Amino acid sequence: MQSINAADTENLLKGTTTVAMVCKDGVVLGTERRATAGSMIAAKQTQKVFKIDDNLGLTIAGLVGDAQTLVRYLRAEVSLYRLRRSAPLSVEGAATLLSNILSGNRMFPYYAWLLMGGVDAKGGHVFSVDPAGGSIEDRFVSVGSGSTFVYGLLEEGYSRDMTVSDGVDLTLRGLTVAMKRDSASGDGYLVHTITSKEYREFSEDEINKRLKALKIPLPPVLP
Numbered sequence: 447m448q449s450i451n452a453a454d455t456e457n458l459l460k461g462t463t464t465v466a467m468v469c470k471d472g473v474v475l476g477t478e479r480r481a482t483a484g485s486m487i488a489a490k491q492t493q494k495v496f497k498i499d500d501n502l503g504l505t506i507a508g509l510v511g512d513a514q515t516l517v518r519y520l521r522a523e524v525s526l527y528r529l530r531r532s533a534p535l536s537v538e539g540a541a542t543l544l545s546n547i548l549s550g551n552r553m554f555p556y557y558a559w560l561l562m563g564g565v566d567a568k569g570g571h572v573f574s575v576d577p578a579g580g581s582i583e584d585r586f587v588s589v590g591s592g593s594t595f596v597y598g599l600l601e602e603g604y605s606r607d608m609t610v611s612d613g614v615d616l617t618l619r620g621l622t623v624a625m626k627r628d629s630a631s632g633d634g635y636l637v638h639t640i641t642s643k644e645y646r647e648f649s650e651d652e653i654n655k656r657l658k659a660l661k662i663p664l665p666p667v668l669p
Contacts, residue, residue: 461630463592464505466561468570469613472641473563476617479634490633507590508558537564541573549579592624592631634665
């Protein structure tokens, strides 16, 4: 993702790799950690996956400031919904809310493309929400400059019968392929999983153990 303004939406959304997929027992969200400013690497420890509620998570791509603002808005609205209804917001409801926020700000649009994932009474769901507010549900989706490489792997390796654990491995493999071929993606991994039992954020050690098992070289240790 990018940390400064760019000329147009196409350029704004090119510098990152995000992945979301539905598995038979939950949802997997994953990203790499690089933020770019044109051809310069602006940051190597960027947070691109956010917990919104116990049943909802979000990946971000685009302008850092716009994406972080949307995360704050969404967290606040979802918390208010839970307080008023004494129940969590559905994944579709959260995606619709996010879509309304994006489409309702035409004068000063948010340059961000977000992947909403979560689990509710109907099961696991993933939605792609574009900068204009379009919301599309899918089984798996990838956004950003590295997404072309990820899709090649997902089309071959994804299955509706995959467990969340299998989905984490496939996500790590997809991100690795993207980071090898896309200069705007790199510097490590972020993985969150959501099931009916828990929201889990994988630690660096947990990710490194999986990378070793998959025979994927570990990312360099940053100073």
